[in-house]
Amino acid sequence: MSGFAVQELAYIKASPLVRVATVSPDYQPDLVVTGFDYDGADFWIGGFEPTNTRRTRNLQSGSNKVALLFDDVLTEGGWTPRYLRIYGSAELVESPAGSGTLNMRITPLVSWSVNLTPESSGPAHALTPRKTLHKASRP
Known part of the structure; x- marks a missing residue:
């Protein structure tokens, strides 16, 4: 089960990148x-040839710490930056099995969001981000 708020999950779902x-x-x-x-x-x-990317080489070198960032700015009615920042642990998984293609599986560990949930909405300079500690989905 996800530790993300309903609004954060909707933001993830609506994000193409x-x-x-x-x-x-x-x-x-x-x-x-x-x-x-x-x-x-x-x-x-x-992505395109994920096994041949710098991010894959970085993980192969032994560092499994990653960060993800979803962000945008709402401009209607003012300037409202929004983001969801996630720190996680990554591993390389051959997918599909037997293909030789390595994809990253990232397990969220902690996240912060601004202007996505009622408790973290308002002028950016006055906000305290919503912080969530996530339970790892795997041992």
């Missing part, structure tokens, strides 16, 4: 925009 951050062995951050799937527990990142 997500920003994904990984870190290389020499601590160089890498940030890309990509498509994704969410199965109600984990985020899945594939």
Whole structure:
């Protein structure tokens, strides 16, 4: 079961893209925009030749920490930034099985959102983000 609020789940569902951050062995951050799937527990990142991406190499180097960011700005009636930031643990999964293609499975660990739920809505400078600790879906 997801720890996301109903409004956060709707935001995820309505988002065509997500920003994904990984870190290389020499601590160089890498940030890309990509498509994704969410199965109600984990985020899945594939894409065009996912096995040959920097994010896959970063995970293969031993760092399984990742960050996801969904964001936009509502401009009707003012300027209202919205976001859902997620820190998670990633692993590479061969999918489909036997294909040799490695996709990322990201398990959310903690998330923060602004202007998505009633308790975190208002002027951005005056907000306290909604923080959620997620239970890992796998041991």
